[in-house]
Amino acid sequence: MYLFNQGVNYESYRMLGAHKMQSSDGENGYLFAVWAPNAKSVSVVCDGNGWDRNLGRMHKHNASGIWERFLPGITEGQNYKFSIETHRGDLLMKADPFAFYSEVRPANASVTTDLSYTWKDQTWMDARIHTPLYDKPVNIYEMHFGSFKTRDDGSFYSYTEMIDILIPYLKKMGYTHVELMPICEYPFDGSWGYQVTGYYSANSRYGKPTELKALIDALHQNGIGVIMDWVPAHFPRDAYGLAQFDGTALFEHPDSRRGEHKEWGTLVFDWTKTEIFSFLISNALFWLGEYHMDGLRVDAVSSMLYLDYNRRDGEWLPNRYGGKENLEAIDFLQKLNTAVFERFPNVMMIAEESTAWGGVTKPVHEGGLGFNFKWNMGWMHDVLDYMQCDPLFRKGNHNKLTFPMMYAFAENYILALSHDEVVHGKRSLIDKMWGTYEEKFAELKLLYSFMYAHPGKKLLFMGGEFGQFVEWRFAGQLDWMLDQYESHAKLHKFCANLNHFYRSHPCLFEIERETGDWKGFRWLNAEDRDNSVLSFIRSNADETEKIAVILNFTPVERVKYKVGVPEYGEYEVVLNTNAKSYGGDGKGTRRVKARTKPLNGYPYSIELTLPPLTAYYLHLTKLPVPAAKKNTARGKKTSSTNSNK
Incomplete structure (x- = not known):
């Protein structure tokens, strides 16, 4: 508990939450623990005690602000919440911030569960320890689990069912990794998972935690890495979630000038609290350790680095030196990456960072943020702008293709054509391309060829590989029927061949680490x-x-x-x-x-x-260079005099 308060308990999920155990007198049940330092009282209410807060009153460890209670007879699969009495006398019903599983939305209770699973991916995990990815091929398929493919009635496939659907497809297409958009628990489908209410809870829409583990295990056994989108920048205001958790701004900063993103309607973690460090760094290590994730793509890093991010004058507070850098959030990111790489060498810590902040992928001991990869947003914006331009005017925009090489080795980059580029009226990738129907296909193949030959690892959002014309829709599956049409089918084949070509030619990936030289x-x-x-x-x-x-x-x-x-x-x-x-x-x-x-x-x-x-x-x-041809002209003599003439 002391280490949790100090911000250095990076396995706090083993202490807080709901854990199956046996009491000293041999009774089986669950031990519940929650951090709520400003609560007047806290009770566990659950299926096992009839949701009666008087039967689940918890004991407070005053020094730490952690409440605890063992309930005998509680079994796996029971719903529970924490009933929190505030000092104002209000009663709040809160889901467990450390819950490992949750009810399927719209229900929102936490669920007791056992994460035990026997892994079979030891060969993959052993190899990962000894395999840095800087000089290896990395081409990532970014996907939203619920809209990749659905059943005929529109319902979701489970994690288990997806084993036989997703893995053969990824192998056929030649991807090295799959990146899953946030699969933590979230309430609103339209947030795509980027407004998290259950940071430790595998998304219940698609099955149980052990089923997600089975999918990751199978992916590893088939040579495919798994990256997870992770969202430490902000969280939603839902009443059962982290907001005003114990009647006070516990997880969020109390001042709205630092504690909320008005544009997103979300709250921002209070980086001045050391307990937030323990909560979130533990969460990163939880997914990398408990679920064998091969990397985390950290969302919205720019919003964490700058105090004035999406804020006008007067809407933000400067740091202690009068600047706009969020010093506490920077400290968090550095400690996060240090903790990750101490425990999990060669995983991918990927920053979605869209500004000119220097040293994102430099080690912490050199003053960097400590990530090992960063999305190259500049390349993406410049190249997509160019490809939408009429060829008559492309010569005036030629630098949009060449300028990204000026900084191509400043960081360890991933070239990303992500979901963000095919939503909100931006149009699909193929629809962005200039020209007629036929020319759009030619242009998209040209774009992908440029992308795969350009220094940097690769990422493509689902649907782009076969030229889906409509924007991505989270509420329905991809337009797989387009493969019935020749142009789409041949584009699909091209993307598969390009992936396999890339993976089999080291000249396209071996020399692109942040080195400052252009050897490759x-x-x-x-x-x-x-x-x-x-x-x-x-x-x-x-x-x-x-x-x-x-x-x-x-x-x-x-x-x-x-x-x-x-x-x-x-x-x-x-x-x-x-x-x-x-x-x-x-x-x-x-x-x-x-x-x-x-x-x-x-x-x-x-x-x-x-x-x-x-x-x-x-x-x-x-080939051998041919010898220079000699002058064999005959009958002519050249004197120095003639030569001068």
């Missing part, structure tokens, strides 16, 4: 804005594999297009987005040998035909 990336021509063509080379660590990438961002065929290259050899097109199998017409170059004609500062050059809106990946096979 080299521009061939970044300046051809007039033709809107971009070209570069990716190399692996020992430079034994090189792939040249050439992208034509206009609906114009480029005949005899010349590109300078640093090495002599044969360049074979190993990926062509214009291939017939991907919905193109099959035209274009297949293989070309370099010529000993310098171009753009390189000693050699190649000449190709670039079909409209097409990406090429070309594999280099080195």
Whole structure:
């Protein structure tokens, strides 16, 4: 309890909440404990005592503010809440902040449960300890569990049922990881899980905690990592949740200028309370340890870093130095990441951070926040803006493709085309693309080819892989029937092949860690804005594999297009987005040998035909450089005099 109050009990879920145990005199039951320091009295009310607060009165440990009570005879699967009497005399019915399971909404009681499970993923877990992901392929499929696929009647598949649906699909498509949008308990479907009421409770819409463990276990056994969206930035105001938990602003900051996000209608954790550190860091370690998660994507980090985030003048309080940095939240993030990596080496701690804050993925001991990956929001905004632009005007926006390389190695980035980009009137990815129906498919393949060749790990939200035209809707499944149409089916095939190609070619992922050097990336021509063509080379660590990438961002065929290259050899097109199998017409170059004609500062050059809106990946096979040809002209003598003439 002392460590909890000090903010360093990072396994507080073993103490607080509801735990099955046996009393000293041999009675079986559950021990209940809750932090409510400002309550006048607290009782456990549950199925086992008829919801009578007089039968479940708890004892307070005054020094810690923690209330405790063992109830014999309580069994697994019983509903319970804490009945909290405030000092004003009000009675609050609160769900357990540490509950491991909850009733299915709209009901909201906590449920006693046993998390015991026998894991079978030891091979995966052992390998993870010794496998940093910086130089490994990472392509993440982001999904919302309830709207990926549903039964014919619209009801959800369970965690267990999804084993036979999701895993074969992810393996066929070639994804290394799946990222689950928040699967903690939440009340309102429309929040997509980003307004959490049960931080320790696996979402009851889809089954029991052990069923979620079975899904993660099966994913690991099939070589697929699992990342979970995690939301420590804010929580909802629901009366049964954390808000005004003991009649006071216990979890939230008491001053609205720091304690709420008006735009989101949510409350902000009070980072000045050390108990909040214990509560949330324990929660992160709980999901990584108890559920074998391979990483946490931390939502809305920017809102935690800045005191003036989405606030106008007069609506925020500066820090003790008069600045806008949230010093206590920064301290939390640094302690969070330190605690995670001490216990779980090589998991992914991913920051969704959209500002120019420096050092997000630098270690804490170097002054950074301590994450090991960050979403590259700048790349996403620039590239999507470019792809929506009419090709007539793309040459004036050419820097939107090239500028992200100026900071590509400043952090360990993930290039994310996430759910946020296909909602709220932003349109689906394919609908954002410029052009006719056919051209939109060509452009989307071009975008994905650029994304997978660009430094940074990859993330794509579900539906983008087969070109869903409507925006994502949380209340219904993806439009899987689109696979009946040729263009969508061929795009789907292309995305699967691109994933597998990426995973099998180290030059596309080995050198992209935050290092400040460009060893794995080299521009061939970044300046051809007039033709809107971009070209570069990716190399692996020992430079034994090189792939040249050439992208034509206009609906114009480029005949005899010349590109300078640093090495002599044969360049074979190993990926062509214009291939017939991907919905193109099959035209274009297949293989070309370099010529000993310098171009753009390189000693050699190649000449190709670039079909409209097409990406090429070309594999280099080195060849001996031909000897220079001698002048064999006869019958002519050249004197120094003639030479001078």
